[in-house]
Amino acid sequence: MRGQLSLRRLGAIGIVALAFSGAAMSQGLSAATHGQxxxxxxxxxxxxVEPIKLFDNLYYVGTTFVSAYLLTTSEGLILIDSLHDDFTAGSLEQIESLGFDLDDIHYVLISHGHADHFGGAHMVKQRTGARVAMSExxxxxxxxxxxxxAQPPERDVVYADGDTLTLGNTTIRFYVTPGHTPGVLSMEFTVYDDGRPHKAFLFGGHNxxxxxxxxxGAxxxxIATVERLQHxxxxxxxxxxxxxxxxxxxxxxxxxxxRGPSDPHPFVDARDFRAFLQERLETHQSRLVELQ
Ligand SMILES: [Zn+2]
Structure with a gap:
């Protein structure tokens, strides 16, 4: 059993906040639910969704359907995925509501070339002057x-597998991980829990x-991508x-x-990450058998 997620509507503009039921802590999370x-x-x-501070240097600023993350560095901000249409404007407002200056957004990194992820990138660039990055x-x-x-942004930064981006005290390493699209851009970077470092991996397209x-073919x-990541x-x-x-x-x-003062950080879970990759592998292996 998994905790029921409920969302509380905030006003008319479609922003929702997590409603905390108190039940989630006692119920285990299952890797089998990841892909569904x-x-x-x-x-x-x-x-x-109202912004969620996940780590000292990472916020969730996305929707109930598409993720967007704000990574803070000593030299400004990095936005990962722009969302699209009104969600982009809403997400930028949320970032301002957290006390950040939009002019400090230096990069918008796009996980993959579907419009729900890049559709608002031109708007973010217009509002902030940020560089926009995708794979070739x-x-x-x-x-x-x-x-x-959707309006694609003008071609700007191109990242290849193994490239890195350093902004201030933060370095992101890029992996080109085909499958969901031909050039899914996945990212590895360090997040901090009250100063303690952890290694985060953002899989840019998991299905x-x-x-x-x-x-x-996809x-x-x-399957090849997941096997590579596992190794x-x-x-x-x-x-x-x-x-x-x-x-x-x-x-x-x-x-x-x-979370209580002595509880572990619920996002820090190496075993679950490995289980997630294994579940992705097996699900797609079965799917391939069905397709053949
Ligand atoms: Zn997509």
Whole structure:
């Protein structure tokens, strides 16, 4: 059994806050739930969530459907995924409400070239002057998008596998992890819990949807990606994903809000990260068998 997540509506503009039931602490989180989207949740039913401080240097500023993260450094801010349409403006307002200056956002890192992740990047760039970054393959994909659906940003920073970005005291290492899209950009960086460092990995695309043309090819790519991550990543103990349910963001946030002084940080869970990768592997291996 898993804690029921409930969301409390705040006013008319569709911002919701987590409602803490007190039940989540006593109920275990299961890796088997990671890949499964909660019933009824779609891009159309998504709502902006009040910002959640996850670590000393990391905030969740996304929606109930698409993740966005704000990473703070000694030399300014990095936004990971821009959201889209009104969500982008709402997310920027939330960042301001946390006391940050939007002019301090220096980079918008886009996890992959689907419009729900990059659609507002041009707006963030306009408002903040931030550089926008994607992988080569996903820049190309975003540029082919139906412009009635989303405006791709002008091509800016291109990151390849193994590249790093350093801003002040913070370095992000990039992994190009094909599967969900041809050029999913995943990211590894350090987060701090009251000064104690932990290694976070943001998997930029954890599944294959039917939007992909060659589904079997994409599933094969995702399997290869997961196997590579299983063999490459060391010491990752914080699982962040580009969609919140896959990282159990809200369930863990409930636990975080109820955390006692001697309790472990609920987002720090190396074993669960490994279980998540294994579940992704097995799910896609089964899917490939069904497709063949
Ligand atoms: Zn996507």
């Amino acid at each position: 989207r909660p019933p009824g949740l779609t891009g159309q039913t998504a709502e902006l 393959a996903d820049w190309a994909m975003a540029e082919r998008v139906d412009r009635a659906r 294959v949807t039917l939007r992909t043309g060659d589904v079997a 599933v094969r790519n995702l 490459t990543l060391e010491d990752v103990d914080v699982n962040l994903v580009s969609h919140p349910w896959a990282g159990l963001i809200f369930q863990r946030a409930e636990q975080l809000a109820e």
